[in-house]
Structures are given as structure tokens and as C-alpha cells.
Amino acid sequence: MARGELMKRLLASYGRDEEFRAVAEQIILEEEQKNNKVLARSLRKTLDNSSHRPATAPKMLAPLIHFPDAADDFVERVEPERNKHDIVLSEANVRVFLGLMREFRRGEDIRRRGLPVRSKLLFCGPPGCGKTLCAEVFAAEMGLPLFVVKIDRLISSYLGETAANVRKIFEFARKQPCALFFDEFDALARSRDDTSEHNELRRVVNSLLIFIDRLRPNGFLIAASNLDQSLDPAIWRRFDEVIWFDKPDRPMIERFVKFKFKNVEASFDPLEHAKALEGYSYAEIERVCISAIKSAIIERRKQVRENDFKRAIADETRRRSGTARLSKIS
């Protein structure tokens, strides 16, 4: 967000402590992202010190909006390490994300006209195609702090307890501008389907879904799922936008391999092997490229050779058939 806009917000939040802290957090985050580490650290120190004042101090700032201790077990703040230059996206998805960003930035105007702002996103597609990465990049590009909910822990700690912990997370996401990310959302969807499951568990999952329904996040709620068509329609319809992360087709494979060989010397054209990589996920193709590049480093060669690449593909193919066998066993 532009600095002027943040300053305006900071002044406008005078007297509303939580909002003030949220804006201050965002200023710090932006400084961190601009690599002004010293300034960011000193700002954070000032902000944190002010929250340790005794409760009776006049005009005390509200505690930082951070996850309540009870939620620490199943929610983690993640510092994005990658940005838009680290991800390869289809043109269609780039368009969707740009649209979401513009909408978010004009959110207040849109809401003032009584219209909803899209804020609940479902990322779908096979493993290794960038769902988790994209959540990280999206948060970074939006300048929003990223909070990852560990669903398995959430479900197990939630069992037998009150809804209070979950309520706190959603309460938080309503106030704090952030990206709240439910990775491996299937865990939730699956428990809902599984009729053999404990009744209690199904009740928990259903109540989580109700929370998701009611939430109007001050940022984004993102869920990622490896399931596709088989995902329960009752879950689908809770999201404002469903975004597909497919395995790369031939042109995308070529773009991705080129990207991975950007600063690498090779004595052959890796793009000629794109055909052999059809059907592979980005994560698998990345592994092939890394493995080939490493071979050259290990053997103290300047250039990656065609044989390095071929061998890396063969290794990946072997690995794939191994995982296929494993999934048959389990």
C-alpha cells in the first residue's frame, strides 16, 4: 500500500487501538519487505515496548493483534520468502490474481456501494503445482501477513474442547488484515465425508465450515486442496473464487525449464527435453532441473550436460513409479 495511504490510515485510527496496531504492523511489514531491516526492527521494538505498559497507563495501546496463545499450536505466522518472480502462473491465473488485487485495493469503495469483495479463495489441483507457493507469493504481493492454519492439529486439539479457539482465529481474521491459509484443506473435507468418523469430529468440521461461511475477512481466506471434482459441493460454494493449479502443458514446461536454467550454463538445449517431462508437476520438473545442475557442480564442471539432464529425468521417473507403488500399498 502506498505510504501516504498508510499514514492516512494510521491517523484515522487514532483512539482505536487495535486498528492502530494493525496499521503500524503493516508499516513495519512494508519496511521489512523493502529491506529496510534496521528501521523495521526499531519500529517493532518501539511498538512492542508500548504494549508492555501496565494496564492502568493512560491511553494504553491495545496488545498487538496476534493469535491467542491457545491458537499458537495450530496457527503459524510465516514470513514469505518468495515473490512473484519465483512463480510461474498460467495467463488465466495471472488475470484472476490481478483482478483480486485490484478489487481488494478498492474494497472500501466497493463495500460502500453495498457490493461484496471477493475474499475467500479455493486453490485446487494436483500436488506440486504451486498452491502453497502461490499463497505465500500472493500474501507477499498484497503486503499482508500470512498465517497458516495447521488443520490436522486444529482438528485434534479442537476435539472435546469448546469452539473458543477456533472462534478466536476467525475473530482475528475479521480484524487483522491478513491472509489466513488453510493448507491441505482436504483433511477437513475428507473428515466430513468419512461416515466412519467419530460423530464428534464431523460436528467439529461442520462448525468450522460454518465459521468459514460467516467470515468476512479483512484480507483473504485461502484454502488449498489436492482434490478436484470429488470435492464436496457444500465446500465449493463457500468460496468466492476457485483457482485451478494444473500440471504444466508443453509451453508451460518450456517456460518453467527456461526459468530454472536462467543463470545456468548448459552445453545442450534443455527445452528439447520438454516432451519427456509432460505429465510431471512443477515440483517434479524442478527436481529434475536441480538434480542436473547439481551434477555439474559436484563434478566441478562449468556446464550442465545433456546426460546430466537425461539421468535426472530417469531418476525422477524411477521415483514416480516408486511413489505410485507406495500409494497402491497404502
Ligand SMILES: Nc1ncnc2c1ncn2[C@@H]1O[C@H](COP(=O)(O)OP(=O)(O)O)[C@@H](O)[C@H]1O
Ligand atoms: N507454478 C510454480 N511455479 C514455480 N515453482 C513451482 C510451481 N509449482 C510448484 N513449484 C515448486 O514446487 C514446490 C512445491 O510446490 P507447492 O507450492 O508446495 O505445491 P502444492 O501446494 O500445489 O502441492 C514449490 O515450493 C516450488 O519450488
Ligand SMILES: [Mg+2]
Ligand atoms: Mg501444498
